[in-house]
Amino acid sequence: MKKTILLTALVLNGLTLFAQSNDEKNIKLFYKKALTEAKCYSWLEYLSNDIGSRLSGSKGAAEAVEYTKRQLESIGLDKVYLQEVMVPHWVRGEKETAYILDGKVKTNVPICALGGSVATPKTGLTAEIIEVQGIKELAELGTDKVKGKIVFYNRPMNPENIETFTSYGACVDQRYAGAKEAAKLGAVGTIVRSMNLRLDDFPHTGAQSYGDLPKEQYIPTAAISTNGAELLSKTLKANPALKFYFKQSCETLPDVLSHNVVGELTGTVSPENIMVVGGHLDSWDLADGSHDDGAGVVQSMEAIRILKNLNYKPKNTIRVVLFMNEENGGKGGAKYEEISKQNKENHIFALESDSGGFSPRGFSIEADDVNLKKIQGFKDFFEPYLVHSFTIGHAGSDISHLTSKAIVKAGLKPDSQRYFDYHHAANDKFDAINKRELELGAATMTSLLYLIDQTGIVIPAAN
Amino acid sequence: MKKTILLTALVLNGLTLFAQSNDEKNIKLFYKKALTEAKCYSWLEYLSNDIGSRLSGSKGAAEAVEYTKRQLESIGLDKVYLQEVMVPHWVRGEKETAYILDGKVKTNVPICALGGSVATPKTGLTAEIIEVQGIKELAELGTDKVKGKIVFYNRPMNPENIETFTSYGACVDQRYAGAKEAAKLGAVGTIVRSMNLRLDDFPHTGAQSYGDLPKEQYIPTAAISTNGAELLSKTLKANPALKFYFKQSCETLPDVLSHNVVGELTGTVSPENIMVVGGHLDSWDLADGSHDDGAGVVQSMEAIRILKNLNYKPKNTIRVVLFMNEENGGKGGAKYEEISKQNKENHIFALESDSGGFSPRGFSIEADDVNLKKIQGFKDFFEPYLVHSFTIGHAGSDISHLTSKAIVKAGLKPDSQRYFDYHHAANDKFDAINKRELELGAATMTSLLYLIDQTGIVIPAAN
The missing domain is CATH 3.40.630.10 (Zn peptidases)
Structure with missing residues (x-):
């Protein structure tokens, strides 16, 4: 040219x-x-x-x-x-609350609603929770294993990349499209590991989209702090039947x-x-x-x-x-x-x-x-x-x-x-x-x- | 070769x-x-x-x-x-105190003794204070204008250098040799602007040396926070006769x-x-x-x-x-x-x-x-x-x-x-x-x- x-x-x-x-x-x-x-x-x-x-x-x-x-x-x-x-x-409403319910032990974890998410029911949402490393793994599980559960996306940002945006780009689909994909399989909510390379107690919000999902299929979605994600994952390994509770009152005006x-x-x-x-x-x-x-x-x-x-x-x-x-x-x-x-x-x-x-x-x-x-x-x-x-x-x-x-x-x-x-x-x-x-x-x-x-x-x- | x-x-x-x-x-x-x-x-x-x-x-x-x-x-x-x-x-002893005495108004400022400094008298040291931009300016003032006073070295780190160590290198003589040079002219103490490019309230310590000065000529020296230095300089301009007080109990064991x-x-x-x-x-x-x-x-x-x-x-x-x-x-x-x-x-x-x-x-x-x-x-x-x-x-x-x-x-x-x-x-x-x-x-x-x-x-x- x-x-x-x-x-x-x-x-x-x-x-x-x-x-x-x-x-x-x-x-x-x-x-x-x-x-x-x-x-x-x-x-x-x-x-x-x-x-x-x-x-x-x-x-x-x-x-x-x-x-x-x-x-x-x-x-x-x-x-x-x-x-x-x-x-x-979009407004967040009241500060979100969440806990891991392991038998009778409740452990609070820091979460925040993702931008654009719907609220949970007013009294919150309790369900079994299933951990996946991403949307692909979720799809392989299929409806049987997902229906009625909360999906926990826990693929961490890859620390090996020198440019941190590379690691972000390779993870953020869980946050942006995770709820939509989980909803299609009958999940009742999603919890997403924060896009953060550190282990700390800050949940990181960010945009998410339900895409072309009918409104009645929207499910609430929130980010959990990286420390919270580590704890949840560890606790889940010990007790896969544990339940997770979260409550958020966000809405789109x-x-x-x-x-x-x-x-x-x-x-x-x-x-x-x-x-x-x-x-x-x-x-x-x-x-x-x-x-x-x-x-x-x-x-x-x-x-x-x-x-x-x-x-x-x-x-x-x-x-x-x-x-x-x-x-x-x-x-x-x-x-x-x-x-x-x-x-x-x-x-x-x-x-x-x-x-x-x-x-x-x-x-x-x-x-x-x-x-x-x-x-x-x-x-x-x-x-x-x-x-x-x-x-x-x-x-x-x-x-x-x-x-x-x-x-x-x-x-x-x-x-x-x-x-x-x-x-x-x-x-x-x-x-x-x-x-x-x-x-x-x-x-x-x-x-x-x-x-x-x-x-x-x-x-x-x-x- | x-x-x-x-x-x-x-x-x-x-x-x-x-x-x-x-x-x-x-x-x-x-x-x-x-x-x-x-x-x-x-x-x-x-x-x-x-x-x-x-x-x-x-x-x-x-x-x-x-x-x-x-x-x-x-x-x-x-x-x-x-x-x-x-x-x-060398040990710092009790936390240092300092204030500007402008007429009857006392304004506390954050200081810390420089490493190797001697103490002030137990009740502290009060004297007129004279601001200079460095050792060269001090030398030009001569004994007449310095004797019995505290010398205030206030040359800031130059923000224009991209490498901050360059600016440090161009300033640190005030901290390292400022007391020695001021003592030679009969000063009773020195206060040095902290080696810090920010304006904040942290005094920055660091090594200083009396060089070959006889011990009886050692004078106490301390760093003042950059905000403190700015305030002191401004107050001095309005009232050159103000006094400065500082107290430190450091010693070399x-x-x-x-x-x-x-x-x-x-x-x-x-x-x-x-x-x-x-x-x-x-x-x-x-x-x-x-x-x-x-x-x-x-x-x-x-x-x-x-x-x-x-x-x-x-x-x-x-x-x-x-x-x-x-x-x-x-x-x-x-x-x-x-x-x-x-x-x-x-x-x-x-x-x-x-x-x-x-x-x-x-x-x-x-x-x-x-x-x-x-x-x-x-x-x-x-x-x-x-x-x-x-x-x-x-x-x-x-x-x-x-x-x-x-x-x-x-x-x-x-x-x-x-x-x-x-x-x-x-x-x-x-x-x-x-x-x-x-x-x-x-x-x-x-x-x-x-x-x-x-x-x-x-x-x-x-x-």
Whole structure:
């Protein structure tokens, strides 16, 4: 396939060298500003400690929309506006309770309802419980062995993978589709081992879907802490006939109106070419979502703040988008794309930060070979900042909706070792954030935005 | 200078490829074992939570010697033994108190005595206080402006450096030599801003030295938390005549007998060539020293445990050394070298972990160009584990004593962003450790030990 260079002038060697040196200086400046005068940490403190959790449809989510809009307005961008979007409104209700009933011995275990789950009966649900390592094993058991029971999905995240997201991806089907599959076989509920590499007492919530199951077949589903899962598994081995009790009162209310928050620096050369940088405003309800994805929100805001503050005039339009409803519906990302299509917009690049506010290690890139190599060609710029990894991989849920013809996507890739200690759990709070790590991530994002804005992406030739 | 290759056979291309593939497999195995069955985390839990702080001369330090010796014995090494070493015995005494006295308003601020400091008078010390940004500024002020006052060193760590150790190195003279220099000008005490990039309420202790000052000129010196330093500086600007009060009852007792702990896997080809892997057993007294340097201790033990557990027969002798007294004297490192010299030992390689138990990012290397390039040639082996940085730099305090002719030294380089949040402060505790990060560091150390053992180092030719 023939390629042509978009927005990139051919330059003589001398000029290239000058430009390179200028880029190095600018990138150094981005990091300096991020480490000495960034606002992202104080923004995140407000989002986490003053607003708190921000599940779609909640008061916190609405406050976060207003707060971040005000902050973007204070930066002095060319445009700041909201995009209306209807979002699901699931509420947890009372704190869940659960115990193992082994003969007459009751042992409490920490659980939390999974997002989108139905409630148990008001007095709770007691049944025998059967452990499986996944949906495949469940299917092999068949209806006879499952009917009337609670299914306990207990496949742990694989500790051998270096990138923890790999282990998450290999486990999360139990959480997302476990209830649906168990319901088909007549199970009365499911309990899922938390997506957590540590052994601790925090149950981790997250999205689940009943898919195309008729509503009357929905069964309640909850996550159990990893320590709870270990205990349950051990106790079950000793007494396979034990019973499990859990009670939850969550419910799905009618959809509510919410918003994406958008801010723009209009391009000075090709304003029709749009570069998005974003994260998602909503969080789960158990904590403040400081890592998921408060960090990504404030880093995206910081990236555009740094550029504006330096009076940088982007060639392309740079747009910060704070998406609503990534966690349980993806309605914000879908709405953004819908409006973008209506407006016949052309996105050339999208950058998302939704993997926590830890030390930046690189980018996870969705691009063809030519653009991947182009971005990998920036490696030397990032070396002084210990940002080394530029590999093909998932860039981000919110920007996954974007379908412009030649778009390149990237996700900030922070160090992933601690991420699942906090992910969707009650400890995803501001004190788990390190200011410098957050700021370094913001500077890393600013630098990639800048380099792409300066050099463009490679698009397939029309012929 | 001519070079010859030590221990490295010339091999045909095919064999090289085979060997490479074998190395890759072995390294993968090291990481797998570290992430699935390591003992380092539970060892560290014991060191931190059962033993606790381990300042030289303390009960904790003695217990740590016994505990780690027992654990090394349980691994089944060829030799495990102690090396006697006399160490300083400084004790903090009662918890320190300090306040700013601004007119009649007393505001308490968190301080802690610096290691090796003398006490204040029993009722404390009150004096005017003068802020400087460092020893140079102090010298310019001269005796007239300093005499009878407390000197407040307030130069912060520079947030612009990406590697936080760079900022530490550029600040720590205030802590180490600040009291000595202030005493020379007639100051009655010094207060030093904690070596911490965060603003928080933890004072950070650390070594200080009066150098060749006569004992009667020693003045008490303490660290103040960064928040305390900010407050003091601000209050001083408004009222330069304010007074500062502090009280501490620390003292230096007679030296006591302590130990380095040593374990060995004897080399099967060149047992006379010794490779050291180590960290330091002692910690400061304010917390459990989980990062500094419990992490390095258990990672070093883990590295040799993994090799032994895999029944690896090293070509060279691999020796784990848990040094005593790195924090306030370096007597363990010096004693190790002294004994090594007596025994006419030849060290070819030394690897230290003393920069915290965070995600491993690479190694800081002390080597000539040829050996540096050799180690950098291992980069591809480490790429799958996101270990990228192989640069010249300080390898470690304990191994700095080693003076074998052709020794190559390396320090594990973990992510440094969070290190000074905890360094020498009351929050350097087990809950600041992430199990996987600790284990990844251990695997990274194991891999470098293995690669050096397999391929040797390049030594200068005799002629």
